Amino acid sequence: MYKMIISAIFFSMTMVACSPNNVVEDNNLKKYFTENNVDGTFAVFDNGKGDFTIYNLNRYKDSAYLPASTFKIVNSLIGIQTGIITNEKMIIKWDGVKRWNEDWNKDLTMEEAFKVSSLPYYQEVARRIGKDTMQTWLDSLSYGTKKITTHIDSFWLDNSLKITPDEQLGLMKKLYFDQLPFNKTTQEIVKRVMIQEKNANYTLAYKTGLGVKEDGRRLGWIIGWVEENRHPYIFVLNIEGDSNTDIVSVRKKMLMDILKHLGFLEGKR
Numbered sequence: 001m002y003k004m005i006i007s008a009i010f011f012s013m014t015m016v017a018c019s020p021n022n023v024v025e026d027n028n029l030k031k032y033f034t035e036n037n038v039d040g041t042f043a044v045f046d047n048g049k050g051d052f053t054i055y056n057l058n059r060y061k062d063s064a065y066l067p068a069s070t071f072k073i074v075n076s077l078i079g080i081q082t083g084i085i086t087n088e089k090m091i092i093k094w095d096g097v098k099r100w101n102e103d104w105n106k107d108l109t110m111e112e113a114f115k116v117s118s119l120p121y122y123q124e125v126a127r128r129i130g131k132d133t134m135q136t137w138l139d140s141l142s143y144g145t146k147k148i149t150t151h152i153d154s155f156w157l158d159n160s161l162k163i164t165p166d167e168q169l170g171l172m173k174k175l176y177f178d179q180l181p182f183n184k185t186t187q188e189i190v191k192r193v194m195i196q197e198k199n200a201n202y203t204l205a206y207k208t209g210l211g212v213k214e215d216g217r218r219l220g221w222i223i224g225w226v227e228e229n230r231h232p233y234i235f236v237l238n239i240e241g242d243s244n245t246d247i248v249s250v251r252k253k254m255l256m257d258i259l260k261h262l263g264f265l266e267g268k269r
Helices: 025-036 057-062 068-082 110-115 119-128 131-140 167-177 184-194 247-261
Strands: 002-009 021-026 039-046 051-055 195-198 203-212 218-228 231-241
Touching: 021 025, 025 039, 025 247, 039 057, 039 167, 039 247, 051 057, 051 167, 057 167, 057 231, 068 110, 068 119, 068 131, 068 167, 068 184, 068 203, 068 218, 110 119, 110 184, 119 131, 167 184, 167 218, 167 231, 184 195, 184 203, 203 247, 218 247, 231 247
Parallel strands: 021 051
Antiparallel strands: 002 021, 039 051, 039 231, 195 203, 203 218, 218 231
């Protein structure tokens, strides 16, 4: 098993805000990327020990990508904080336009829209928030490259706004501990809607993202946390493949395979 321990590394983790931590670069995880024909990075942060396990350290800390639908986390936080979204049960009516995803073609609550990653719902939320208010919050969060240089309802999709996997993990850590500059109630609502699986062994909360890079390659994200025995482990998975790659299926399979490989999902952590 090939592992390289790197100590006293200072990342530019403005969102993580951690002191130097032990980092294990685990190249055993490479097989999960190779067998799925994708490039990418994975990182998990053990909050109790302050340790990171990372595959592809350079991509994790140095490369930035469009956030795609992971931005629905921030869009939700800003929407609730500003009152644009009253709570997770707030309905935005379907505009009557038939889209490729049938789950989007109906009236949706925020909770439902988040679960099915409804683009129309969150585009409308962004339009109601407005560019100036959105920009203020991006600055406050120091979210990625921060700038809105294109349309208010698509800037997180068109490669104009970018964020590193490191920053994504930092955002998730602060959200988990209610440390973002939003009311605790706001953060608690978003954390609830992020829960995808909950059983006796673990709670798995995350948001996915799917986009296309400038070079035409498909990009996938899953960011969130797994909690076992009330102990959180914050993770980020970032992958890319060619135009034929089924990112939607691959990213979830890879996440579960990697977590199991690292000893998660059995309630023994």
